[in-house]
Amino acid sequence: MPGHGRYLKKHTEALVKDVGLEAACELTGRSKATLGRYYSDADEHSDRFMPIDAVAALEASSSYPHVTSALAELKGVTLSYDQERRNTRSSGxxxxxxxxxxxxxxxxxxxxxxxxxxxxxxxxxxxxxxxxxxxxxxxxxxxxxxxxxxx
The missing domain is CATH 4.10.860 (DNA Excision Repair, Uvrb; Chain A)
Incomplete structure (x- = not known):
């Protein structure tokens, strides 16, 4: 598996764990075993990745866009994800x-x-x-x- 494959699988696992396995199954309509294959680094699953519609469904419920940010990083793109809400704004x-x-x-x-x-x-x-x-x-x-x- 190329280096980016492992990287994406690691972030896919983080996304599923962020949402929770049971909730991830409900949101994607996929079984625990299928979700597990998407982030398994076993050779027989090296070419299996989570479909983008499933990623979108999970990231809508997650605390952070794990897979989207991983894809951006692989492309050398920086995303601005601002979940932080400060009491004061920067004054300059x-x-x-x-x-x-x-x-x-x-x-x-x-x-x-x-x-x-x-x-x-x-x-x-x-x-x-x-x-x-x-x-x-x-x-x-x-x-x-x-x-x-x-x-």
């Missing part, structure tokens, strides 16, 4: 620079803790991913503010 580039520095410091702190034993566990990788995504959100707001100021 200066506050964005401060927020960027704070987020980067948090990412480095998380990395330092994660690499302490020489191995980054799955949970540590998930925390690093959350911090990286938060950093990406700050950069996106900064980009939007810069575009507003340059007009």
């Amino acid at each position: 580039v200066n506050s964005d620079v401060v927020a960027l520095a704070q987020r980067f410091a948090m990412l480095m702190s998380e990395y330092n803790q994660s690499i302490e034993d020489g191995v980054i566990s799955v949970n540590e990788a998930k925390r690093l991913l959350r911090e990286t995504t938060a950093l990406q959100h700050v950069l996106l707001e900064m980009k939007l503010n810069l575009e507003d100021e340059s007009v």
